[in-house]
Amino acid sequence: MNVIESAGLGKRYGRTWALRDCTLAIPGGHVVALVGPNGAGKTTLLSMAVGLTTPTAGVIMVLGGDLAGSPDALDRIAFVAQDAPLYGNLPAADMLHLARNLNRRWDQQYAESRLRDLGIPLGRKIGKLSGGQQAQLALTVALARRPDLLVLDEPLAMLDPVARDDFMASVQKAVADDGVSVVLSSHVLAELERMADYLIVLSHGQVQVAGEVEHLLAGHRMLTSLTAEAGQLAGRMHVVHRRLAGAQSQLLIRTTTPAEPAPPGWESRGVGLEELVLAYLRESGAAVMPGLAEVQADTRTEVQA
Amino acid sequence: MNTPTARPQGSETPSTAVRTIPVGPSAASAPAARRRPVPWTRLAWVTWRQHRFMLAGVATLLGAMSLYLLYMGLKIHHAYAAMVSCSPGRSPHCQQLASVFDQYWGGGRGSVVQAGGAQEISVLLLVFPVLIGVFAGAPVLARELETGTFRFAWTQGSGRLRWTIAKLVLLAAALTAAAAAFSELFSWYYQPFLAVGRTYEFLPIVFNLRGVDFAAWTLAAFAISAFAGAVIRRTVPAMAASLAAWTVLIVTTMLVLRPHYEAPLILKHSFPGPTAWVLNAAVSPTGNGPITYQPASRFWTFQFIEGGWLLVLALLLGAATIWLVRRRAA
Numbered sequence: 001m002n003v004i005e006s007a008g009l010g011k012r013y014g015r016t017w018a019l020r021d022c023t024l025a026i027p028g029g030h031v032v033a034l035v036g037p038n039g040a041g042k043t044t045l046l047s048m049a050v051g052l053t054t055p056t057a058g059v060i061m062v063l064g065g066d067l068a069g070s071p072d073a074l075d076r077i078a079f080v081a082q083d084a085p086l087y088g089n090l091p092a093a094d095m096l097h098l099a100r101n102l103n104r105r106w107d108q109q110y111a112e113s114r115l116r117d118l119g120i121p122l123g124r125k126i127g128k129l130s131g132g133q134q135a136q137l138a139l140t141v142a143l144a145r146r147p148d149l150l151v152l153d154e155p156l157a158m159l160d161p162v163a164r165d166d167f168m169a170s171v172q173k174a175v176a177d178d179g180v181s182v183v184l185s186s187h188v189l190a191e192l193e194r195m196a197d198y199l200i201v202l203s204h205g206q207v208q209v210a211g212e213v214e215h216l217l218a219g220h221r222m223l224t225s226l227t228a229e230a231g232q233l234a235g236r237m238h239v240v241h242r243r244l245a246g247a248q249s250q251l252l253i254r255t256t257t258p259a260e261p262a263p264p265g266w267e268s269r270g271v272g273l274e275e276l277v278l279a280y281l282r283e284s285g286a287a288v289m290p291g292l293a294e295v296q297a298d299t300r301t302e303v304q305a
Numbered sequence: 306m307n308t309p310t311a312r313p314q315g316s317e318t319p320s321t322a323v324r325t326i327p328v329g330p331s332a333a334s335a336p337a338a339r340r341r342p343v344p345w346t347r348l349a350w351v352t353w354r355q356h357r358f359m360l361a362g363v364a365t366l367l368g369a370m371s372l373y374l375l376y377m378g379l380k381i382h383h384a385y386a387a388m389v390s391c392s393p394g395r396s397p398h399c400q401q402l403a404s405v406f407d408q409y410w411g412g413g414r415g416s417v418v419q420a421g422g423a424q425e426i427s428v429l430l431l432v433f434p435v436l437i438g439v440f441a442g443a444p445v446l447a448r449e450l451e452t453g454t455f456r457f458a459w460t461q462g463s464g465r466l467r468w469t470i471a472k473l474v475l476l477a478a479a480l481t482a483a484a485a486a487f488s489e490l491f492s493w494y495y496q497p498f499l500a501v502g503r504t505y506e507f508l509p510i511v512f513n514l515r516g517v518d519f520a521a522w523t524l525a526a527f528a529i530s531a532f533a534g535a536v537i538r539r540t541v542p543a544m545a546a547s548l549a550a551w552t553v554l555i556v557t558t559m560l561v562l563r564p565h566y567e568a569p570l571i572l573k574h575s576f577p578g579p580t581a582w583v584l585n586a587a588v589s590p591t592g593n594g595p596i597t598y599q600p601a602s603r604f605w606t607f608q609f610i611e612g613g614w615l616l617v618l619a620l621l622l623g624a625a626t627i628w629l630v631r632r633r634a635a
Contacts, residue, residue, distance in 0.1 A: 050460050054632065071342065074464050081456035087355070088452075098354060101347040102461035102468070138457075145462070 001064035003028045003149045003181045004049050008058035010205075011044050018044040019205040022058070026183060026200065028149075030212070031175055033196030034185040035277060041205040042185040043082065046153045049183070050079040063148055075104060078147035082154040084138035088127030092120055092137055099141045111144035132163025136170060143174050150174070152184040156191050168195055193273050201277050208280045208287050213273060216288070220276055223251040223266045236263075240286045241279035252279040254288060343463035348471035356476060359444070363437050363480065367487050370430075378494035381409045381423070385497035410503050423498055427510050430491065434484065434519060435551045438526020441480055443543040445472055446630065447534030459630075469630045473531055473623055481524045488519035506604045507582030509559045516605065517612035526551050528619035528626075535629040558611070566610045569597040 005025040011018045019041035026032050034042050047053035048060050051069020059067075066073040086095055092115060100106040115122060118140075120133050129137065135155065142150055152171070156164045172195055174180055186192050199216060201209035209216065220240070226248055238254040252271065262268035280286055353360070384406040391399035412422025446469075449455040459465035492515045498504050504511055512518060530547035537543040564584050570577070573595045577583065580601035585594070599607070 052456060052459060071462075071464055074460065075462045077460070079456070079460040081453065081460075083453065085453035085456055087454055087457075090354075094354060098351055099461065101351050102343060102458070102463045104341075104343055104462050141457075 001028045002026060002061075003032075003064075004060070004062055004068075004183065006045075006048075006058060006060040009045075009048065009055055009060050010057035011041075011048060011053060012056040017056075017205055019048075019202075022202075022205070022207055024200065024207050024210055026198070026210075028063075028181045029179070030181060030198035031171075031196050032181075032183040032198040032200060033189070033192035034183060034200045034202060035187065035189045035192065036202035037281065038187050040187075040202040042187075042202055043153055044205075045202065046079075046151055046183070046185055050074075050077055050151055052079075076148040077151060078142035078145045078149070079151045080135075080138045080142050080153065080155060083158055084135045084155070086126050086134065086138055086141070089125060091123050091125050092129070093122040095126060095137065095141060096122075096144070099144065103145050105146045107144045107146055110146075111140050114140045114143070130163075131158050132160065132166065135159055135163065135167055139167065139170055139174075143178075143180070146178070147180060150180050150182045152182065154185055154187070156186060156188075164191065171195065189274050189277055199273070199277070201280055203281055203284060206287075208284075209277065211288065216276060217271060217273065219254055219256070219288070220271045221253050221255055221262075221268050222271045222275070223253060223262060223268050225249050225266045227265055240288075241283045243279075243282075252276065342467060345467075345471060348463060348467060349475055351468075352472050352475045356441070356445075356472075359441050360476075360479065363441060363483060366433075366437070367483055370433075371487060371490055374426075374490050374494045377409065377423075377426075378490075381406070381494065381497050384409060385500070406497070406501075410498055423495060427491075427495070427514055430514055430519075431510060433487075434523035435526045435548060435555075437480055437484065438523050438528075438551070439530045439544050439547045441476055442527040442530025443534045443547055444540050445476065445531050445534060446626070447538055447540040447543045450534070450538040451540060465630055466627065469627050473626065477524055477527050477619070477623070480527055481520050484523035485517070485520035488514060488516070491515065491519070502579055505580040505582070506601060507580070507599060507607075509563075512563075512604075512607070513555075513559075516608035518608055521612040521615040522551075522555060524619045525554070525615045528622040529554075532622040532626045532629075535626045535633075563607065563611065564599065566607050567599070567603060569599055572596045572598070 002025045007023050009022040010020045022041070022045065034045070036042050044053065048055055049062060049068050051074060054069070062068050062073045063076055066076075087098070090098065096108065096111050096115075099111075100108060112122070115137070118133070118136050120129065120137060120140075126134060126137065135158070139152075139155075150171075155167060155171075159167060168191075171182060171184070175182060184192065184196075197213050199209060199211065199213050200207060237251075239251050240254055241252045243250045243252075251266075252275070280288070384402070388399070388402045388406045391402050393399065410423050412425060446455075449458055455465075458468055461468070495511070495515070499506060499511075506512065506515065513522065526547065529550050530543065533543040533547045533550070534540065537546060564582075569584055576596060577598045577600065582599040582601075584597045584599065
C-alpha cells in the first residue's frame, strides 16, 4: 500500500508554483524523510497530503486510494504541523479531551500514560510547557489517534538538541511498537539520516530523488582521481555530478554493479547520504527514482477510474 | 469512546512486499467508510470548551443587565400601578406619584444606575448586539487562523466542515436565544412607558430593542464577525471591520430601509395618532403639507420583515464562511 501517491500534482499560490508536476509514490511501512532546501515545496506537499490544502492541478491520494482530505483519510492520518500548534490556553489534559472529542479513534489510556512517562503535567497549560514538551504533547495527541500514517512537518526545527533526540526516540518507538508509517520533512538531512529508511528529495517543487536509502546508497559510487580526465568516462557511465576539489576530480555516478572495479586512474568508494543528496540538489536536471516507474502506472489507472 | 482501536492493517507487512500491492481502497478501509462521523454532541463539547470564557462573558453582561432591568422594572411597574390607580388625578398626592414614575424615565439625581432612567438605558443597550456578536464571532475562525491551530483542528477525524458548522450553529443559536430572552425582559421593563405614551413602539431606538429585532441584530453581528474573521484571518482587525460594517448596516437600515418596508400612509389634512411613526418629520405639525407615516399597527409586520432579512443575511454569511473554510488553502 502506498501511504501517499500523487500524479501531476501542482499547487500555485498567485503566480508562483510552490509545487509542480509532482508524481510520486511513498510506500507504507517506512520512515520517510522528505528533504529539500527551504521553499522546495515540502510543506505544500504535506499540507495537500493531510487535506489542508487543495491541489491546483493533479491528484493526491493517501493510504491506498483515499482522496487526501476525505473523511476516511482524515480518520487514519495524524498530522503535526510545523511548530506543533496546539491551544496554548488549554491544560494538557483538556487538550487530550478536545482531541478525543474530535476523533472517532482515540486511545486515552495510551495518551495519559505517555504523558506520565514523559513527565508532562496534565494540569499545566500548554503555553507554559517547554518547546520540547509541546512537541511531545503534539506527538502524543497524534499517536493517540492510532493513525496508519503519521505526518510530521519540520518537527525538529524549534527544538534544542536534547529535545530533538527525545522526540526522535519517541517517533522510533511508535514505529517499532505500532508499525505506523511515518513521513517527516526537514531541510536538514543530518537530523533524519539516523532513522529514515526511505528518502525523497524535493527541489524547486519537483521530486529529484525518491527511493529506499539502502538502494540509493548501493546504486551510487563516488569516483575520485588526481590525474584522469573525466571526459572519457562520461560516455560509459551515468555521471550525476562532477566536482573539482582542488586538483582532484570527483564524480558521483549511478551504477547497477557497485562491485565493479574502478576504471584505471580512478578510485571508487561508497557514498554517504548527505553527499548523494547534495550532488542531486546541485544538478537540478538529474533525478533518480528507483522503483517509482512501476507504481506510476498504477497511479494513472487509479486516476482514470 | 476511548476503546483502543485495532492496529493499523498492513503496516506490519515487510516493505518490499508492500510495494507490489496494487493501488485501490484496501480491505481495512472499506468498513471504516461506513462508520458514523464524529457525533455532534462531541463537537458541542469542543465548542463549549473553546468558547466558554466568551460565553461566560456574554452571560455575565446580559445577566448583570437583566438583574438591573428586573430590579428597576419591578419598581417601575409598582410606580406605574400606583399612578394609574390614583384618583382624583389632579390631587397633589397623584401628582407626586406621577413625578415618581417620571423619574424612572428621565432619571433622577445621581448616576443612571442609581436613579434609573429608561431613556439612557435604552440608548446604552443599542450597542449590546454588536458588542456580543463581535466578541463572540470574530475569534471563532480568526484566532485559529492567526495562531496556526487550524492546522490541528482541521486535520482531525471530524473534518473541518463539521467542526465549522458545529461552532457557527451552536454559538449563533446560543447568542440569539440569549439576546431574545433579554429583549423579552426589556420589553416588560419598558412597557409602562409605552402605556403612558412617553414613547412609541416605532421609535427607532425602541424598535431595535423589542420584538425580534434585538436578537436578529445580534445574530447578524455574529455572522458578520465570523465571516470577517475567515476573510481577514486576524482577530482584532476582524472585530474592527465587523463593528464598522454592522454600524453602517444598522444606520442605513434605520434611516433608509425601514421606512419603506411597506408603502407609507399619507394624511393630507389631519394628524396620525401619537403612536404612528411620522416619516417626514421636517413638516411641522401646524403646516399644511401632507404627512407620510407608518401606523403603529404595522409594528409586528416590520419586525418580522427586518428579522427575516437579517436571518437570511446571517444564513448567507454563514454559508459563505463555511465555503471559505472549505476552499481555504493553508
